[in-house]
Amino acid sequence: MFIEKFGGEDRSSPITWEDFGAAYTSLCAWIAEQDALSTEMIGSAANYKSYDELEQAKKKHVRNIGGPKDVLVAPLTAVQEIGWNAGEFIEKRTVHGKKSCAETIYASELVKSGVFY
DSSP states (O other): OHHHHTTOTTOOSOOOHHHHHHHHHHHHHHHHHHHHHHHHHHOOOOOOSSHHHHHHHHHTTOOOSSOHHHHOSSOSSHHHHHHTTHHHHOOOOOOOOOOOOHHHHHHHHHHHHTOOO
16 A cells, blocks of 8 residues: 555655655555544444553452443454354243153152151
8 A cells, every 4th residue: 555655566766755754644544544434333342541440440340331242333353253143043942841750759759758768
C-alpha cells in the first residue's frame, strides 16, 4: 500500500521527504478509519477506560458485568465461532424417571417394613 501511494514499483524518481510525510499521514488516517469500521461491526471488548480501573477491579476481584456474547456482536476468533451460538442448536433431552429392578424393589420394601438384612 505504501508503494502504491508513490506510483508503484516502476517509479524512477526519488521520493521527497514531503511526499513521504503526506503518504504516511494519509495511511495513518486510513488505518484509523478501518479500525473504527471493524470496531463498529464487532463491538468493543474494552471493559475499562483506564489502567487504574483495571488494577482496582483486579485487587477487589470484581468480575465483568457480561460475557463475550453480551459485549460483542460477533466472535473475535475462529475458535469462538464454534461455541458462539451453540445453545441454539443443542436439543433438550427428555428426562425419564429411574426404574428399579425387582430385587431393588424387594430390598427397599424389606427396609421400609423394618427388616434389616
